[in-house]
Every structure is written in structure tokens, then in C-alpha cells.
Amino acid sequence: MKNLNVKTGDTVVVITGKDAGKQGKVLSVNPSENRIVVEGVNIVSRHQKARKAQEKSSIVKKEGSIDVSNVMVVCPTCGKATRVKHTVNEEGKNVRICKCGAALDKKFVKDAKKAKKQASEEVKAVKAADKAKAEKAEPVKRAVEKKVKATAVNTKEASKPTAAKKSQRGV
Ligand SMILES: [Zn+2]
Known part of the structure; x- marks a missing residue:
């Protein structure tokens, strides 16, 4: 079966004929005949017995x-009429792409949104972890500063071993 660029559920705009300019949802596709039925487009009267x-x-x-x-x-x-481009995503699935780069298949659009949301949540988590790490690191940093000061005192008062020992214990 041939694969049409247009799928059921797509929103399409008519570009030629009496309904040119009309937009509607694709109700059905007939790939073997290259024909589609679009909501509100090409309304025909049928006599029903x-x-x-x-x-x-x-x-x-x-x-x-x-x-x-x-x-x-x-x-x-992007809301614009586009020629359909095809690509294969990471999962090996065929994806129809707009010239703006967004997926035309709604399921992939949803996936993209989900992925974006997940990514931003991951970023948040990383930021939170970084913050926690920074907070944790803070007392260590202070202790290191204290130690540095103590060492300075130690060198200065190297002649007084008792004082040095005292300040070391304080760390
Ligand atoms: Zn687009």
C-alpha cells in the first residue's frame, strides 16, 4: 500500500478547486486512489433512498x-501549510516533518512535548542536586578556610608548639 503524505486526523488546507482556501480535518484517506475526505470540503448531495x-x-x-x-x-x-518532509526518528519510526522542523504526526508532537517536559524536569533535578551539593559544600569550605587560618597561625607561632596544637584541635 502506498503511503500518502496526508493522514487521517491531519488538518489540511485546500489549494485548488472550488474549495480553495478551506481548512478541515482529514476524515479518511484512500491511498490506493490518492483520494481523501476532508471535513466540510467538497460537499456533495446524495440521494438516499x-x-x-x-x-x-x-x-x-x-x-x-x-x-x-x-x-x-x-x-x-507553526500553523502554516507545508510540503511534507520525511525523516526517521531515534526509534526508527518514520516521521513526517514540517519545513519548520516540527513533527506533523500528532503522536510525535505529543512525544516531543513530553520529552521537553521531561528534559526540563531533569534540568530542575540537576539544579536542585547542584544546590544541595553547594549547600553541603559550604561548611566544608568554611572548615577549609578555618584550617588555612589555623595553619597560618601555626607557621607564625611555630616557636610555640602548645598554641599550634591547641588551634589544630579546634579544627
Ligand atoms: Zn511547522
């Missing part, structure tokens, strides 16, 4: 299919 006694024959207005080449996919991220 009554099948049961209670039913009345009527004219039903319904979307007719249009050629897939008559539409462009509207990117859910």
Missing part, C-alpha cells in the same frame, strides 16, 4: 473525496 418503511427518501449532503494533491498539510506547531 428509503430502505425501511419508516424512512423517507432524502438528499444527504456529505463530503466527497478529493485528490490528495489538492491539499497541503497544516503544521500543528
Whole structure:
């Protein structure tokens, strides 16, 4: 089966024909015939015959299919009509990409958002860990300073071993 650039659930804009400029959601695709049905686009009247006694024959207005080449996919991220590019993501899956670089497939858009959220949470966690580390390091730093001072005193008062011992004990 051929893979169309347009998939069910996409928002597309019609670029040619009587419905040019109309936007709608893709209701169904027929890859073997290169045709799609878009919500509110190419409304055709069909005569529907009554099948049961209670039913009345009527004219039903319904979307007719249009050629897939008559539409462009509207990117859910940047909102612009785009030519569809294809790429393969880290998981080896085919992803349709907008010229802006965002994924056109909604599931991948969602994934991207999730990944972004996860990434920012990781950054937060790292920052929190860094902060904790810094707080933990603070008394050590002070102790080191104290020791440095003590050593200075020690060198100065090297002639007085008792005093030096005392200050060392204080560390
Ligand atoms: Zn885009």
C-alpha cells in the first residue's frame, strides 16, 4: 500500500478547486486512489433512498473525496501549510516533518512535548542536586578556610608548639 503524505486526523488546507482556501480535518484517506475526505470540503448531495418503511427518501449532503494533491498539510506547531518532509526518528519510526522542523504526526508532537517536559524536569533535578551539593559544600569550605587560618597561625607561632596544637584541635 502506498503511503500518502496526508493522514487521517491531519488538518489540511485546500489549494485548488472550488474549495480553495478551506481548512478541515482529514476524515479518511484512500491511498490506493490518492483520494481523501476532508471535513466540510467538497460537499456533495446524495440521494438516499428509503430502505425501511419508516424512512423517507432524502438528499444527504456529505463530503466527497478529493485528490490528495489538492491539499497541503497544516503544521500543528507553526500553523502554516507545508510540503511534507520525511525523516526517521531515534526509534526508527518514520516521521513526517514540517519545513519548520516540527513533527506533523500528532503522536510525535505529543512525544516531543513530553520529552521537553521531561528534559526540563531533569534540568530542575540537576539544579536542585547542584544546590544541595553547594549547600553541603559550604561548611566544608568554611572548615577549609578555618584550617588555612589555623595553619597560618601555626607557621607564625611555630616557636610555640602548645598554641599550634591547641588551634589544630579546634579544627
Ligand atoms: Zn511547522
